[in-house]
Amino acid sequence: MVNPQWLRSFVTLSELGSFTRTADRLDLTQAAVSQHVRHLEGQFGPLLIRRPRAIELTPAGCALLDYCREMDKAGERLNARLSDADSSNGEVSLITPGSIGLYLYPILLAFQQANRGLIVRHRFAPDHEVVEAVLQNHYELGLVTLKPDDARLAACPFIEERLELVVPAHEDVHTWQDLERIGFIDHPDGKAxxxxxxxxxxxxxxxxxxxxxxxxxxxxxxxxxxxxxxLGFTVIHQYARKAFAHAEAVKVVDCGPPAVDTLWLVHRAEWPLSPRAARVLEHLRQEVAH
Structure with a gap:
C-alpha cells in the first residue's frame, strides 16, 4: 500500500506547482516534501519534470494523480455508505409475502417518483426466505406472518391482515350450498x-x-x-384483494368475527435502520393506516 502522506504531498504539489508552497500548506519542510516525491518515484518511476518556475507531470505522474482522485472519490463513497445519513438517496430494500407486497409496491413506486434519489428493490417471498434474506443482509427490511425467534432480528407488529371470502360481484352467499354452487378457486394457502x-x-x-x-x-x-x-370464489388476505385491478368485479362476503394475521416487520437487531429505510417505513405505516 502506498504511504498516504507521500500521496498527500504529491497531490498538493501537483495542485500548487511549488515545493515551497506545498511544504507551507502541509506544515512540512521542503526537504520532507522532496523526500516523499523521491519515495514515490522510486516506486513508480519519474513523476515530475522540475522547471525553474513550475513543475510538469510525466505520464506516470498523471496516472498517479488520477489514482489519487479515484481513491478520494472511493473514500467519499465509503464515508457516505457508512454514515448513511442521507434519507433522500440510495437503495431501500424490502422483501415481503405476496399479498401485502402487491399492496405496498405501488406505494413504494409513488414514493420513489416523489424522491428520485431513492432506488426501490422489492421481492416477494415466503416467511423462511424473508428471514434468511434479512439475516444475510440481502434486504434491509422484511415482513413475515410469524414472529421469528432469532436474537439477531428485531421484530415488531406492522399491520393486521384479515382473511376474506371473495366472490363474483353478482353472487350472493348465505349458505354452504351457495359455496357448493359457485365452486372454489384454490391457491397454495387456499384450503388452510x-x-x-x-x-x-x-x-x-x-x-x-x-x-x-x-x-x-x-x-x-x-x-x-x-x-x-x-368462475368461482376464493379466500385470500385482504391486501391482495385491495391491490386487485378489477375491484368492481368482486365483492367481500361478511363472515362475522374476523380471522386475522399479524404481519411482523423484521430487520437486523445489531444495527439501526438506515435513515432512508426509516423514512420509507414511516411513509408505509401512514399509508396502510388509512
Missing part, C-alpha cells in the same frame, strides 16, 4: 385459509375439500382473475 374462515362463518361445515374446485393459481396477483370472471 378457507378452513380457518369457514369455521367461523359456517360452523359444522363438511370441510373445504368437499367443495368443487373450479381452478388453481400459485400467483397471488392472479388468484382473483377467475373470481372476477364468475
Amino acid at each position: 385459509m378457507a378452513s380457518r374462515l369457514f369455521g367461523r362463518r359456517f360452523p359444522g361445515n363438511p370441510g373445504v375439500r368437499s367443495l368443487p374446485c373450479r381452478g388453481f393459481s400459485n400467483q397471488v396477483g392472479l388468484i382473483l382473475e377467475p373470481v372476477a370472471r364468475g
Whole structure:
C-alpha cells in the first residue's frame, strides 16, 4: 500500500506547482516534501519534470494523480455508505409475502417518483426466505406472518391482515350450498385459509375439500382473475384483494368475527435502520393506516 502522506504531498504539489508552497500548506519542510516525491518515484518511476518556475507531470505522474482522485472519490463513497445519513438517496430494500407486497409496491413506486434519489428493490417471498434474506443482509427490511425467534432480528407488529371470502360481484352467499354452487378457486394457502374462515362463518361445515374446485393459481396477483370472471370464489388476505385491478368485479362476503394475521416487520437487531429505510417505513405505516 502506498504511504498516504507521500500521496498527500504529491497531490498538493501537483495542485500548487511549488515545493515551497506545498511544504507551507502541509506544515512540512521542503526537504520532507522532496523526500516523499523521491519515495514515490522510486516506486513508480519519474513523476515530475522540475522547471525553474513550475513543475510538469510525466505520464506516470498523471496516472498517479488520477489514482489519487479515484481513491478520494472511493473514500467519499465509503464515508457516505457508512454514515448513511442521507434519507433522500440510495437503495431501500424490502422483501415481503405476496399479498401485502402487491399492496405496498405501488406505494413504494409513488414514493420513489416523489424522491428520485431513492432506488426501490422489492421481492416477494415466503416467511423462511424473508428471514434468511434479512439475516444475510440481502434486504434491509422484511415482513413475515410469524414472529421469528432469532436474537439477531428485531421484530415488531406492522399491520393486521384479515382473511376474506371473495366472490363474483353478482353472487350472493348465505349458505354452504351457495359455496357448493359457485365452486372454489384454490391457491397454495387456499384450503388452510378457507378452513380457518369457514369455521367461523359456517360452523359444522363438511370441510373445504368437499367443495368443487373450479381452478388453481400459485400467483397471488392472479388468484382473483377467475373470481372476477364468475368462475368461482376464493379466500385470500385482504391486501391482495385491495391491490386487485378489477375491484368492481368482486365483492367481500361478511363472515362475522374476523380471522386475522399479524404481519411482523423484521430487520437486523445489531444495527439501526438506515435513515432512508426509516423514512420509507414511516411513509408505509401512514399509508396502510388509512
